Amino acid sequence: MHLFLQTVMLGVLIGGVYALLASGLTLIFGVMGIINVAQGALLILSCYFAWLVWQTTGLDPMWISILAAPLMFAVGWVLYRLLIVRVRGAHATMSVLLTFALAITLEGILGVIWTGNFRSVTPSYFSQSLRIGDFFFPTAQVYGSITAVAVLLVLYLILSRTREGRAIRATAQNRLAAQLVGVDADRVAAFTFALGAATAGVGGAILSVLYPFAPGSHYLWISRLLGIIVLGGMGSLPGAALGAVILGVAETLTSTYISLKWATVVFYVVIFVVLLVRPQGLMGTRLREDVQA
Amino acid sequence: MKAHSTAAAPAGNAGPRAVRGARWAAAAVVLGLALLAALPALGINQYYQNMLLLTFLFCVLGCGWNIMAGYAGYVSLGQSAFLGIGAYTAAILAVRWHLSPFLVAPLGGLVAAVFALAVGLVVLRTRGHSFVIITIALLFILQIVALNWPQLTNGSTGITLPLPPFKKPWQTAPFYWYMLALAALSVWLSAWIRRTKFGMGLIAIREDEDKAGIIGINTTLYKITAFMASVFFTGIAGGVYAYYLTFIDPIGMFNILLSVQTVLVTMLGGRGTVWGPVLGAFVLEPLNETSYAYFGSNQSHLVVFGLAMMLIVLFLPRGIIPTVGDWWAARTAAARGADGSAQAAAAAGTAPGAGAAGPRAAAAAVGEEDSA
Amino acid sequence: MRAILRVERLTKRFGGVHAVRECSFEVRQGSITGLIGPNGSGKTTVFNLITGMIPADDGRVIFAGQPIERLPRWERAHRGLARTFQITRLFREMTVLENVVAPLSRFSWRALAQSAVSGPERRRAMELLDFVGLSQLAHRKAGELSYGQQKLVEFAQVLMQEPKLILLDEPAGGVNPAMIDRLAGLVRELNRRGTTFLVVEHNMPMVMSLCDPVIVLARGSKIAEGSPKEVQNNPAVLDAYLGD
Numbered sequence: 001m002h003l004f005l006q007t008v009m010l011g012v013l014i015g016g017v018y019a020l021l022a023s024g025l026t027l028i029f030g031v032m033g034i035i036n037v038a039q040g041a042l043l044i045l046s047c048y049f050a051w052l053v054w055q056t057t058g059l060d061p062m063w064i065s066i067l068a069a070p071l072m073f074a075v076g077w078v079l080y081r082l083l084i085v086r087v088r089g090a091h092a093t094m095s096v097l098l099t100f101a102l103a104i105t106l107e108g109i110l111g112v113i114w115t116g117n118f119r120s121v122t123p124s125y126f127s128q129s130l131r132i133g134d135f136f137f138p139t140a141q142v143y144g145s146i147t148a149v150a151v152l153l154v155l156y157l158i159l160s161r162t163r164e165g166r167a168i169r170a171t172a173q174n175r176l177a178a179q180l181v182g183v184d185a186d187r188v189a190a191f192t193f194a195l196g197a198a199t200a201g202v203g204g205a206i207l208s209v210l211y212p213f214a215p216g217s218h219y220l221w222i223s224r225l226l227g228i229i230v231l232g233g234m235g236s237l238p239g240a241a242l243g244a245v246i247l248g249v250a251e252t253l254t255s256t257y258i259s260l261k262w263a264t265v266v267f268y269v270v271i272f273v274v275l276l277v278r279p280q281g282l283m284g285t286r287l288r289e290d291v292q293a
Numbered sequence: 294m295k296a297h298s299t300a301a302a303p304a305g306n307a308g309p310r311a312v313r314g315a316r317w318a319a320a321a322v323v324l325g326l327a328l329l330a331a332l333p334a335l336g337i338n339q340y341y342q343n344m345l346l347l348t349f350l351f352c353v354l355g356c357g358w359n360i361m362a363g364y365a366g367y368v369s370l371g372q373s374a375f376l377g378i379g380a381y382t383a384a385i386l387a388v389r390w391h392l393s394p395f396l397v398a399p400l401g402g403l404v405a406a407v408f409a410l411a412v413g414l415v416v417l418r419t420r421g422h423s424f425v426i427i428t429i430a431l432l433f434i435l436q437i438v439a440l441n442w443p444q445l446t447n448g449s450t451g452i453t454l455p456l457p458p459f460k461k462p463w464q465t466a467p468f469y470w471y472m473l474a475l476a477a478l479s480v481w482l483s484a485w486i487r488r489t490k491f492g493m494g495l496i497a498i499r500e501d502e503d504k505a506g507i508i509g510i511n512t513t514l515y516k517i518t519a520f521m522a523s524v525f526f527t528g529i530a531g532g533v534y535a536y537y538l539t540f541i542d543p544i545g546m547f548n549i550l551l552s553v554q555t556v557l558v559t560m561l562g563g564r565g566t567v568w569g570p571v572l573g574a575f576v577l578e579p580l581n582e583t584s585y586a587y588f589g590s591n592q593s594h595l596v597v598f599g600l601a602m603m604l605i606v607l608f609l610p611r612g613i614i615p616t617v618g619d620w621w622a623a624r625t626a627a628a629r630g631a632d633g634s635a636q637a638a639a640a641a642g643t644a645p646g647a648g649a650a651g652p653r654a655a656a657a658a659v660g661e662e663d664s665a
Numbered sequence: 666m667r668a669i670l671r672v673e674r675l676t677k678r679f680g681g682v683h684a685v686r687e688c689s690f691e692v693r694q695g696s697i698t699g700l701i702g703p704n705g706s707g708k709t710t711v712f713n714l715i716t717g718m719i720p721a722d723d724g725r726v727i728f729a730g731q732p733i734e735r736l737p738r739w740e741r742a743h744r745g746l747a748r749t750f751q752i753t754r755l756f757r758e759m760t761v762l763e764n765v766v767a768p769l770s771r772f773s774w775r776a777l778a779q780s781a782v783s784g785p786e787r788r789r790a791m792e793l794l795d796f797v798g799l800s801q802l803a804h805r806k807a808g809e810l811s812y813g814q815q816k817l818v819e820f821a822q823v824l825m826q827e828p829k830l831i832l833l834d835e836p837a838g839g840v841n842p843a844m845i846d847r848l849a850g851l852v853r854e855l856n857r858r859g860t861t862f863l864v865v866e867h868n869m870p871m872v873m874s875l876c877d878p879v880i881v882l883a884r885g886s887k888i889a890e891g892s893p894k895e896v897q898n899n900p901a902v903l904d905a906y907l908g909d
Contacts, residue, residue: 035422037370037429086607093368094606096425097556100370101602104553108595116592215592219549223430230426261441268434272415279419490769493759493781497767500756507716508768509742509826 015248024196030235040222046204076197355570366499379531398532405528451542563612699876757808
């Protein structure tokens with residue numbers, strides 16, 4: 001029982017990080033209707049940024065993650081203005097293909113600079129454990145989860161308290177109505193994409209401590225993140241958080257009771273079963289907008 | 294049977310001009326096939342045989358992908374997963390049953406189709422994005438399974454297939470012919486689907502899936518059937534490819550790069566057209582070899598592919614064939630004057646059921662969804 | 666006369682808001698029934714529920730004596746239910762003729778393998794295009810046609826299904842008066858040959874001259890039904906339109 005609780009709690013901690021990673025993806029989908037296949041590559045890009053800064057300055061990766069946010073926000077903004085804006089309004093397949101191409105390009109560039117070898121950021125607490133009550137957790141995981149949840153709270157505040165955030169939420173709920181009340185759709189889309197990239201920035205820096213990474217790792221992450229938002233319901237932030245925790249717990253339970261190597265596969269089994277029963281995901285709704293146009 | 298006789302007849306009101314065009318096109322295809330088949334016998338060297346063989350492989354992959362992505366509008370980013378499934382099926386069965394992989398390769402096609410059925414039942418029942426998402430994950434899941442199920446797949450060690458019995462200088466030719474046949478069958482299947490009610494239903498789904506359902510098209514069944522059709526020859530090609538390589542492992546066989554190239558080949562030639570993937574394969578594979586010679590590593594290759602795909606999406610989103618086709622139609626229409634434009638359009642293949650009037654016409658008749 | 670369509674206590678909520686609330690009504694076989702009501706009264710949602718565009722939360726739809734509310738939309742089509750859309754939806758990249766032959770009135774594997782535009786179907790589609798007066802545009806891409814022409818193509822497309830009941834969603838919306846007369850003429854002609862219609866329309870003169878009976882919806886439920894005259898003189902209807 002103790003082991004079970006320990007496993008579930010670790011799963012929830014991991015889920016917290018996953019929730020942050022998935023938030024950007026689901027936000028971008030909710031507002032723009034675009035599946036950003038490059039989100040995983042942006043994540044890995046930020047991993048390399050964290051690794052580089054850590055190597056040269058020795059700064060704690062959790063602080064680096066705060067640095068990465070504005071930087072990746074800028075990257076996201078530029079990518080939107082340069083590329084994504086050109087496929088707005090086109091069939092959804094074009095944005096999938098464009099972001100897929102972007103992901104491959106980023107993977108290639110990272111590989112050319114830093115080879116395909118796995119790296120990780122190893123601060124002093126890297127292999128330590130933290131004791132909380134009767135339970136032990138990897139220190140890095142605890143720090144990572146705290147940072148992730150803090151950033152999610154900031155994201156929530158941005159979405160609920162700022163003008164930009166309110167425009168984003170209005171657009172996600174009803175694009176046409178938002179435009180009618182004077183929301184600048186293009187500006188909102190750029191801001192959303194940049195915000196999504198910023199979450200990848202923070203998330204990447206956290207990940208760089210928790211998991212070894214290589215340029216090709218982005219497939220693993222985009223697969224997981226897309227799985228999370230499909231499970232939770234595309235475009236729903238609470239859904240993404242729920243899906244993230246389910247994934248985290250499913251993975252830790254599988255690796256504790258079955259085997260580490262099947263952890264990811266079990267998650268996809270869960271997704272398949274959920275989709276069979278509820279094609280729109282756990283918290284997805286099929287609104288009237290689905291039907292018209 | 295009535296239906297068959299009408300299907301075989303030249304389409305609708307296409308005039309004698311179109312009929313003659315169709316005959317010429319058919320003759321050109323047969324001649325081209327014969328020429329390609331004769332090449333190994335004419336003694337072209339192994340390097341070119343290999344290059345053409347890979348070109349045929351991309352024809353198979355591209356034509357398959359095109360049925361789903363071009364006709365039905367459902368993009369898959371994991372087409373090469375089915376190549377891997379076919380390769381593993383053929384390798385495992387050939388080793389266990391002591392049979393030639395050539396003989397068991399078709400079973401790889403069947404297994405691939407069954408996989409497509411299973412995946413399709415989960416993600417193709419509704420309209421939406423689950424399909425593209427699952428296809429990204431699929432490649433990845435299969436790789437994990439292949440790595441972690443050594444009893445079946447021999448894990449990361451991989452499987453060595455029986456050594457081919459073919460003697461020099463004929464060591465490549467049997468693979469070459471097998472792959473050529475698969476490429477020809479893939480094009481045939483794609484062209485056949487395009488001109489049937491099934492293909493028209495798929496295009497209706499691409500254009501407006503809800504509406505397609507309302508007018509009586511069983512969209513779920515169409516999409517799942519199309520998905521199965523789109524992976525069948527890819528699965529068979531997987532077995533042939535595995536035998537050609539004589540060694541397969543999870544990393545090499547469930548390789549995203551092949552999926553990337555599949556997409557690229559079809560996008561370049563023209564998504565939704567019968568001959569687009571073929572044109573794309575013949576353009577891309579030689580460039581591929583050249584760029585390997587220049588850049589070497591896989592990583593810089595990715596940059597080249599990624600940038601190429603971006604450029605195509607942004608500047609040539611419909612691909613070569615539709616773009617050139619439109620330009621040509623506009624030119625002939627202008628040449629004939631404004632009042633002849635309708636006939637010009639018909640002659641250029643926008644006539645209904647133009648698929649029967651030759652593949653070239655069919656290519657021009659297929660629309661592109663992105664204008665909406 | 667018997668009812669070809671019976672809607673019983675149909676209910677649909679969108680995030681807590683009732684778009685359709687326990688809505689019940691009947692459409693008599695052979696009638697041209699009008700379905701009117703102020704904006705947001707749930708007319709189009711009722712159409713979507715009947716044809717299976719969206720699933721109902723509750724209630725039943727009986728068509729030709731059989732419950733169909735659980736059937737997928739294509740099976741409803743196969744049973745003889747067809748509709749047009751408020752904003753015409755055609756397959757824009759297909760030709761007009763291809764659009765008209767696209768509907769399937771039943772499913773068979775063998776039919777799937779047939780040529781897309783084959784003999785008898787092609788003849789029938791050309792007849793229908795003739796009927797709506799567009800046969801000369803058969804080989805144009807549907808997306809190139811004017812809005813009014815697209816409406817007529819959709820009409821021909823619907824007829825290709827040989828439906829028992831056609832739901833028309835604002836047939837007069839966005840088309841010129843001459844076209845409205847022509848559409849009304851087509852509906853009357855088809856009705857004489859035995860097709861039943863259920864028409865959502867805002868153009869009151871058209872409804873009053875074409876439809877009998879007329880059903881009035883307000884806030885997702887039926888509030889009145891009767892001949893055009895009765896409905897016009899019903900105080901509840903006036904209240905619904907003027908707001909209460």
